[in-house]
Amino acid sequence: MPEGDTVWQAARRLHTALAGKVLTRFDLRVPQYATADLTGRTVLDVTSRGKHLLTRIDGGLTLHSHLRMDGSWKVFANDQRWTGGPAHQIRAVLGAHDRTAVGYRLPVLELLRTADEDRAVGHLGPDLLGPDWDPQQALANLLADPARPLGEALLDQGNLAGIGNVYKSELCFLLGATPWLPVGALPADRAAKLPALAKKLLEVNRDRPIRRTTGGRGPDLFVYGRAPRPCLRCGTRIRVADQGDGSRDRPTYWCPACQTGPTPAPGSPPTRRVRSHPVN
The missing domain is CATH 3.20.190.10 (MutM-like, N-terminal)
Structure with missing residues (x-):
């Protein structure tokens, strides 16, 4: 998407x-x-x-x-x-x-x-690239359901609008947290940085023909689409698994060494939560 x-x-x-x-x-x-x-x-x-x-x-x-x-x-x-x-x-x-x-x-x-x-x-949260951007409101929205996995919370456009599956994986890597970490378990200092980091990633890429999160030369992305190649930071093999609420499961990438938090067991089904799904 x-x-x-x-x-x-x-x-x-x-x-x-x-x-x-x-x-x-x-x-x-x-x-x-x-x-x-x-x-x-x-x-x-x-x-x-x-x-x-x-x-x-x-x-x-x-x-x-x-x-x-x-x-x-x-x-x-x-x-x-x-x-x-x-x-x-x-x-x-x-x-x-x-x-x-x-x-x-x-x-x-x-x-x-x-x-x-x-x-x-009207159901959308603050727009990362819009005039209504409000980092405090975006963070409050994300933390309102502290048990929700970080990756799912980032994709919920009612929390903040504009993040898709690529930025979800890249943000979680930059925050040093797995996408399955409950958002409420994200250390306070990293949670405070999240809105500004998300906005920076989208802003620097909105004028580029090719999306880039790594900043320098070499691969454009840290983890997304890179399994099972080595992590650019530590050399550990990047992993991939589906993440979702059972209605829309999406491939999710992470480094098991650089990112802390729970991860799914190989072959485990996605966690199913009952939610309504307006158009994101």
């Missing part, structure tokens, strides 16, 4: 292509909005909110989309061939006089009143 920095980049591309321009084409290829036609209206702005995209159009309307695992928005000059996938995967087409934005495989696409945007994003 694209993470907050990737979605921020998508919003910037769409904003650059469409903001301030009159729509010459508006085509939503989902049954509920198949007859919606906003041609002739002006795109006001495109912004990200966590992993959500909000395209605001004059007349008080917002096109809300979410990429989840496979979705993408591509921007083309009007003489370019569309190359984001086969035509049957197109869910949205927004055209202006010189650019066309095409949404592929968008699992969430809805047209709502701008005044009702909270219906789509």
